[in-house]
Amino acid sequence: MDERTRKTNLYEQFARVGKALSNPARLELLDLLAQGERGVEDLAEAARMKVSNTSAQLRELARAGLVDARRDGVRVIYRLADEQVEEFVGQVQGFAASRLAEVEHAARDYLGDVAALDPVARDELARRLRDGRVLVLDVRPEAEYAAGHIPGAVNVPHDLLAARLTDLPAGTEIVAYCRGRYCVFAPDAVRLLRDHGFDARPLDGGLPEWRRSGLPVTAGAEA
Amino acid sequence: MDERTRKTNLYEQFARVGKALSNPARLELLDLLAQGERGVEDLAEAARMKVSNTSAQLRELARAGLVDARRDGVRVIYRLADEQVEEFVGQVQGFAASRLAEVEHAARDYLGDVAALDPVARDELARRLRDGRVLVLDVRPEAEYAAGHIPGAVNVPHDLLAARLTDLPAGTEIVAYCRGRYCVFAPDAVRLLRDHGFDARPLDGGLPEWRRSGLPVTAGAEA
DNA sequence: ACAATATTCCAAAGAAGATTGGAAGATACT
DNA sequence: AGTATCTTCCAATCTTCTTTGGAATATTGT
Numbered sequence: 074m075d076e077r078t079r080k081t082n083l084y085e086q087f088a089r090v091g092k093a094l095s096n097p098a099r100l101e102l103l104d105l106l107a108q109g110e111r112g113v114e115d116l117a118e119a120a121r122m123k124v125s126n127t128s129a130q131l132r133e134l135a136r137a138g139l140v141d142a143r144r145d146g147v148r149v150i151y152r153l154a155d156e157q158v159e160e161f162v163g164q165v166q167g168f169a170a171s172r173l174a175e176v177e178h179a180a181r182d183y184l185g186d187v188a189a190l191d192p193v194a195r196d197e198l199a200r201r202l203r204d205g206r207v208l209v210l211d212v213r214p215e216a217e218y219a220a221g222h223i224p225g226a227v228n229v230p231h232d233l234l235a236a237r238l239t240d241l242p243a244g245t246e247i248v249a250y251c252r253g254r255y256c257v258f259a260p261d262a263v264r265l266l267r268d269h270g271f272d273a274r275p276l277d278g279g280l281p282e283w284r285r286s287g288l289p290v291t292a293g294a295e296a
Numbered sequence: 297m298d299e300r301t302r303k304t305n306l307y308e309q310f311a312r313v314g315k316a317l318s319n320p321a322r323l324e325l326l327d328l329l330a331q332g333e334r335g336v337e338d339l340a341e342a343a344r345m346k347v348s349n350t351s352a353q354l355r356e357l358a359r360a361g362l363v364d365a366r367r368d369g370v371r372v373i374y375r376l377a378d379e380q381v382e383e384f385v386g387q388v389q390g391f392a393a394s395r396l397a398e399v400e401h402a403a404r405d406y407l408g409d410v411a412a413l414d415p416v417a418r419d420e421l422a423r424r425l426r427d428g429r430v431l432v433l434d435v436r437p438e439a440e441y442a443a444g445h446i447p448g449a450v451n452v453p454h455d456l457l458a459a460r461l462t463d464l465p466a467g468t469e470i471v472a473y474c475r476g477r478y479c480v481f482a483p484d485a486v487r488l489l490r491d492h493g494f495d496a497r498p499l500d501g502g503l504p505e506w507r508r509s510g511l512p513v514t515a516g517a518e519a
Numbered sequence: 520a521c522a523a524t525a526t527t528c529c530a531a532a533g534a535a536g537a538t539t540g541g542a543a544g545a546t547a548c549t
Numbered sequence: 550a551g552t553a554t555c556t557t558c559c560a561a562t563c564t565t566c567t568t569t570g571g572a573a574t575a576t577t578g579t
Contacts, residue, residue, distance in 0.1 A: 082405070083402040083403055083406045084323045084324050086398050086399040086402045087320070088318055088320045088323055090391060091316070091319070091323070092318040092536090094310075094313070094314025094317070096311055096536085096537080097304055097307035097308045097310070098307075098537085100307045100310050101307050112556090113556060114554090114555065121300065123538070123539065124555085124556075125540075125556085125558085126537075126538055126539075128556060128558090129537080129557085130537085133536095137396070138395035146554095146555090147545075147546050147553090147554055147555050148554085148556075149555080154395065157391070157394070157395075161387075161391050164384075164387065166310055168384050169310050169312065173309060173312060175309050175312075176306070176310065179302070179305045179306040179308075179309045180306055180309075182305070183303055257299070319567080321567085335525080336525075336526060336527090337525065337526080346569065347525085348528090348568080348569070348571090351526060352567080352568080353567090355527085367526095367575085367576085369525090370525050370526085370576050370577060371525055371526075
């Protein structure tokens with residue numbers, strides 16, 4: 074094996090990480106896994122992919138060292154290999170957003186104008202959680218809430234929100250959050266709530282950003 | 297366009313950055329450009345690629361916002377879009393190295409055991425540049441040296457080093473550096489120098505790492 | 520205008536990746 | 550052992566990416 078081959082081989086190894094991130098389906102899976110570990114079938118449904126394809130893509134991610142798998146009875150649970158992966162994926166997204174106007178455009182197209190909804194800063198919410206009156210609303214699917222959520226947050230999955238509006242207190246300000254900066258659930262929820270006269274704002278960033286900021290996270294059922 | 301399409305579109309945009317980094321040839325071009333801006337033909341020669349292919353890959357990098365091009369007379373000069381790109385590429389390499397044992401293996405295979413050569417820390421070299429006696433040797437090609445180098449460094453391109461050994465002072469410790477942590481020039485140079493009785497060590501990291509540490513860089517011909 | 524040089528465009532061929540349906544493998548429960 | 554459930558493997562197809570040689574384009578200098 075000559076020097077040139079060895080050099081190419083080294084770059085090929087580096088490229089494995091890029092390859093892992095080069096496919097939209099895999100990126101979506103990583104975002105889902107940032108909410109918490111999940112089984113293959115479950116992930117497939119959430120990402121609207123076929124199970125066999127989901128399995129193949131997860132396997133790719135595992136080969137790049139981004140995710141781990143463990144068996145739990147009849148199912149295989151995948152999760153991010155460690156916290157660094159989540160951070161890294163966030164950096165990649167931020168980097169992409171910072172230099173491709175198309176990212177901003179696509180995000181706006183998908184999420185609407187989130188800035189116009191006047192997002193609440195994470196540290197502000199952390200303060201108000203202690204002393205202010207505020208209802209924190211987790212609009213992610215129940216399983217993701219159970220895997221970890223902001224302490225005191227109430228879970229009303231986005232698809233059930235319209236039906237449960239009457240359960241919400243009218244006078245209290247509501248802060249809604251979801252999977253992250255590029256998740257629609259919270260912005261959509263805020264718009265729905267405002268249409269019905271509630272005083273609602275989205276949180277800046279979702280649970281992964283909250284966790285990464287070193288703020289507390291509770292697991293389990295709770296409320 | 298439905299919600300699902302918009303979501304996929306967003307992830308496709310993110311994936312563009314991953315795609316840009318998913319190919320070994322492009323990663324090598326990025327590493328070369330981290331040394332300084334260069335023309336297409338020049339890059340093609342350095343990476344041992346055909347010009348047409350080099351042009352195509354550079355175009356890909358440009359579409360992902362990683363590099364810029366400007367025309368200088370008859371040639372087109374490419375460069376990294378900004379300092380963030382260099383840092384980002386470094387992070388990707390570091391991330392890959394931290395979780396894929398194969399990267400370590402490939403690096404060792406290509407570079408040999410660099411740690412065994414007892415690399416000099418960058419801040420230590422910075423101190424010794426001021427008060428200690430040390431010869432800093434830049435073993436990169438002349439053009440890269442001209443584009444920017446450590447102040448006071450002497451340029452002896454790696455392929456000319458064997459022929460110029462007699463020009464080097466025997467008593468002084470020599471610190472050699474090159475393109476970065478994954479460049480062979482400096483480790484090879486150190487081994488060659490030691491074989492001929494010189495007291496030589498590699499710098500920890502190359503010029504990009506030096507620059508990123510906020511240490512001074514000089515451009516132009518000098519020595 | 521013409522020639523020289525450098526780059527990009529283009530078309531074609533080959534390589535690699537994505538996706539699917541169905542078969543095969545694991546595991547748990549009866 | 551047999552059945553049900555979940556996951557992976559496999560083979561086939563389709564798409565996308567890579568690479569190449571040559572033609573076309575841009576710029577400079579004569």
